[in-house]
Amino acid sequence: MDDPAIQSNALLRSLIQPGDTVFCVERPSATYNYVEVHVVKDSEVLAIGYYVSLVLGSTYDRRVKGMRMEKFYNDPSAQIVMELNKALFGGDNEPIRHRVL
Numbered sequence: 001m002d003d004p005a006i007q008s009n010a011l012l013r014s015l016i017q018p019g020d021t022v023f024c025v026e027r028p029s030a031t032y033n034y035v036e037v038h039v040v041k042d043s044e045v046l047a048i049g050y051y052v053s054l055v056l057g058s059t060y061d062r063r064v065k066g067m068r069m070e071k072f073y074n075d076p077s078a079q080i081v082m083e084l085n086k087a088l089f090g091g092d093n094e095p096i097r098h099r100v101l
Contacts, residue, residue, distance in 0.1 A: 008051040009088065015039050018093040024077035025101050027066060033076045034066035052080065055087050
């Protein structure tokens with residue numbers, strides 16, 4: 001199990017269950033929207049954006065600590081969470097919820 005995407009999928013499945021809420025921070029720039037993704041587990045806030053980007057095949061920008069999303073997404077956080085739900089659970093379940101901070 002050396003594939004980082006497979007390892008990230010397993011990690012995220014241990015942290016997120018269907019119906020859980022992930023928290024997103026959106027930072028628009030001139031060319032992209034950057035989105036930080038967090039989850040609360042055992043009263044700890046965990047930054048999971050890097051692992052989400054590996055699972056979704058998205059670009060993670062370490063300088064801004066966020067996933068880089070094209071500007072054409074009207075709601076980049078909702079798009080990320082919808083794709084994450086499908087990648088982790090197949091989409092046939094109670095959806096992962098999200099809140100934008």
